[in-house]
Amino acid sequence: MKLKHGSFLWYLYLDKLYCLLSVRNVRALMEYFHLLDVHRNNTLNDVLFYHFLRHVTDLRRTQIMTIFNMLDWNAVGEIGFDQFYMLVCILLAQENHLEEQFIFRHSRPVFELLDLDGERRIGVNNFNLYSFLFNIKKQELRELYHDFDITGDCRLNYKEFKLFTIFSMDKYQKRQKAGKEDKEKSLFRKKLSQINRSFLGLAVSQTRGGHAQVGAPELDTGLNGRRHGDTRTDSTDEQQQ
């Protein structure tokens, strides 16, 4: 899922630690919601919701209606600002690659959203239905149920789900760390190679003509086109002879 470049939501951002909007962003979002609230019910019906998501994201119709059914937890055919806010946070988390952090920070609301039947357990099919929202692939989902379904009922209760969020958060942090270390290493290597090159240049220029010249050896030529090493004086030639 990608947000449309230059759309209003595209300009919003989540706090990276708590995965929430700032108060100013929420205020702006409320204004936006009220612009879309045509019928003055403080809600958006399915048609308005569909056109809104279609306009700002690249989601398909089936995905949009799936999201609507998930958010319309009272089954009234409309969603209020609370649900709208949650949706925006989920979309922004995906846009900014903060899915693991978002699920970790808000494990309870996410669990409640995915628990469509209200049985306090999430089945594989339900999770699969909404996996596109949190960027979870099928293989990862299978591994999730394999590793964290401790009770063995092929469903995740809240504790098992929470464990999963902790592990995925841990993995995410390790990935971030590894990424940082790789960057630092490559920077360090670049600097080292630069230093080595400059030292080599100095050393080569010194061994050639006794002139302390700074620069790459291949550029070590004089105005007459001859290399500096060749411009020996008569005295040095006689000495060598």
Added chain:
Amino acid sequence: MLGPTGAPGRPPVLSLGRGSGSVRPAILTADRTPPGVKSSRRGARSALSLQEDIRNLWTTATLSQSKLDVPLSNVCELSDMEISSVGSKTGGPRKGGHDSDVGWDESDDKDSFKQEMDEQTSLKLELDRGSSRGSSRLGEEYKTETDKSSSLSSISASKQTPHRAYWMEQQNRLPLPLLELMESEALEVLTKALRSYRSEIGRDHVLTQQLHRYIEGLKRHRNKRTHIPAH
């Protein structure tokens, strides 16, 4: 769908803010006034109240001395902090044979701190002397000192107040480019929604007409705003 307590309910909403006891987004009550009128009214009301508050803040930027309550100790602390921050950032000119930046910064801070201490002790001494000589003399000296302190504090307050006024303005109002972006985007979404309404429930339906009126109102409001700067 049942909530965690077994009663019909909805999942807990994401909490705003950084703690567990955080603020939920407030849901405004429904309003039957047409969108153009409502937004202009809302805008006018908020603009008026804003102007009053912000005007007060901006005018207090040039406060008289009597209205200031910043004690001298705070002013001295501020100046100390500024000096230390400048010292740490710039490092100052290097003295000959002085190796470490830290040592230079520390000596710089020490000098400034000494100066401040000297000023304060001299103030105290003068006050003590004044008490021994007579109350009127003390009063005069105290007045001059308080004038100095209040002038210092007025400078610091004047630095702070315009910033406060600026941020208050920013807090209470959405920037115009953002409003324009929101309105134009909402207009596009609602125009497409209107086509769906017409095809699914018909042109004569109440909701279709309501949406149509709303879109017209929004367009007029947007045109008014874009034409005003032109004229």
